[in-house]
Amino acid sequence: MTVRTPSRVILSMEASDGAGVKLRRSIGSPTLRNLDPFLMLDAFGTDNPDDYIAGFPPHPHRGFETVTYMLAGNMQHRDSVGNEGNLVAGSVQWMTAGRGIIHSEMPQQREGRMSGFQLWINLPAADKMCAPAYQDLPPEAMPEVVTQAGAKVKIVAGTFDGVRGPVAPKATDPTMLDVSVPADVEVRLPVRANDTAFFYVFEGAVAAGGASPVSERHLAVLGEGDTIVLRGGPEGGRALLLVGRPLREPIVQYGPFVMNTNAEIHEAIRDYQQGRFGT
Secondary structure, eight states: OOOOOOEEEEEEEEEETTTTTTEEHHHHSSSSSOOOTTEEEEEEEEGGGGGGGTOEEEEHHHHHEEEEEEEEEEEEETTTTOEEEEEEETTTEEEEEEEOOOEEEEEESSSSOEEEEEEEEEGGGGGGGOOEEEEOOOOOGSEEEETSSEEEEHHHHHSOOOOOOSOOOOOOOOEEEEEEEETTTTTEEEOOSSSEEEEEEEEEEEEETTTEETTTEEEEOOOOOOOEEEEEEEEEEEEEEEOOOOOOOOOEETTEESSSSHHHHHHHHHHHTTTTOOO
16 A cells, blocks of 8 residues: 655635636636646635626637636536526536536625635547536535544545545546545545546645645645545544546646637637537
8 A cells, every 4th residue: 555645735816717717716717737638626715796797698618628626615617509507505506517618607606705716627639529517516415424533524526534526437447535534533445556536635734644734825736655644633534535547648728618629729719719619
């Protein structure tokens, strides 16, 4: 058994997206452009409606998957292939953009707290032009495991302690866990040695593999090994843990389009301009 330790720790940077939603970006920032197969991670969280009220009006995607995980608040999703869903606290929307989709995520509240994550996961070349699809997962669809020591692990994708999350395995076979660990309590997860793994701390502090605790708003890239051990900091902590199989393919990105070549990016722009993504 080889326990993974952080190979890099970065502080997420302030940014905005959509129509001006304020957030913090870690993956997809100048500090960390991508982490194969993960393309972007945004954390949003505020009690000020001015920071989120404009939402994410209709915009296109091609060539990857988007995952929206709500911690607090309420947003409505609509897309160009007729899907519509309501994202509430604890819910997840896992969307495969494939060959092209236009969607929006708009707040359904004018006051109160809104917080959560948006994650982008790359698709392999063979799947980039697949039909768009999405899973709208209510809070009760995500199983939660409570360990004997009192840690809580909510499973969105992958498996923890023999319990499987609701998202079916993809080419990248991702694991996505919301891990809450009290002070000095450990959570262990066996992983494939060659998979990419990281965690983002959004409450308190969390340590990995005996290293110093990683504090809130920081992302820790985990080095090689076949086991992840997370431990709560002095006052406990909560982190989003992601593991995925790297694709090791060229990444060419132009805004919301992620393909393998420049020619494919030009084709994506042309298809969008000519209405092939729907309306």
